[in-house]
Amino acid sequence: MSYPLQFVAFSDVRQDSSLHFMAGKPPTERDLNILLGANIQAGRIMAGVTFSYDGNWTSFPPHEHQDMLEEAYLYIDMPAPQWGIQMVYTDLREPEIVEVVHEGDVVIMPQGYHPNVAAPGGSINFLWMMAANREGIDRKFGVVNVQPEYDKGSSGLEASQGK
Numbered sequence: 001m002s003y004p005l006q007f008v009a010f011s012d013v014r015q016d017s018s019l020h021f022m023a024g025k026p027p028t029e030r031d032l033n034i035l036l037g038a039n040i041q042a043g044r045i046m047a048g049v050t051f052s053y054d055g056n057w058t059s060f061p062p063h064e065h066q067d068m069l070e071e072a073y074l075y076i077d078m079p080a081p082q083w084g085i086q087m088v089y090t091d092l093r094e095p096e097i098v099e100v101v102h103e104g105d106v107v108i109m110p111q112g113y114h115p116n117v118a119a120p121g122g123s124i125n126f127l128w129m130m131a132a133n134r135e136g137i138d139r140k141f142g143v144v145n146v147q148p149e150y151d152k153g154s155s156g157l158e159a160s161q162g163k
Contacts, residue, residue, distance in 0.1 A: 001135065003041045010035070010049075028060040029053060034141060043135040049127050051077070055120045061150035062113035064090075065130070068138035071109045073116075073126040078103040082122030088112045092147075113147050 089095035118124035132138035
């Protein structure tokens with residue numbers, strides 16, 4: 001299937017409450033911006049930008065995207081000396097990655113829970129990119145599997161349902 005050439009202005013995303021909203025509550029609150037979601041025609045790709053607050057966690061509670069999506073984070077707007085810690089794991093006792101990340105770094109997550117946290121005094125900000133495994137069928141934002149120990153509360157993404 002082919003899709004049309006499309007343009008999305010960040011300023012338009014920021015003014016659309018279906019594409020720009022706050023997710024979570026302190027200390028996991030983040031400013032979420034869906035650049036490529038239900039607002040465009042596409043088969044597999046979704047993308048957006050997440051901005052955190054000083055010392056906050058994002059992608060929390062820990063969640064993963066089942067067998068639906070692969071995801072990558074490109075860390076942005078984190079000038080030195082800012083840094084964060086990115087974890088990726090299917091079993092918390094044996095994480096696949098626990099890495100200090102800086103502006104310009106990329107982490108690719110084909111599977112696993114993927115919480116991250118900003119160092120005190122700085123924020124962790126990233127362009128997130130997701131690719132659906134099955135064209136059209138798996139291209140759904142906000143469908144997550146929260147780590148069982150944390151599944152009693154909010155995923156922080158409820159505001160995104162249907163976006």
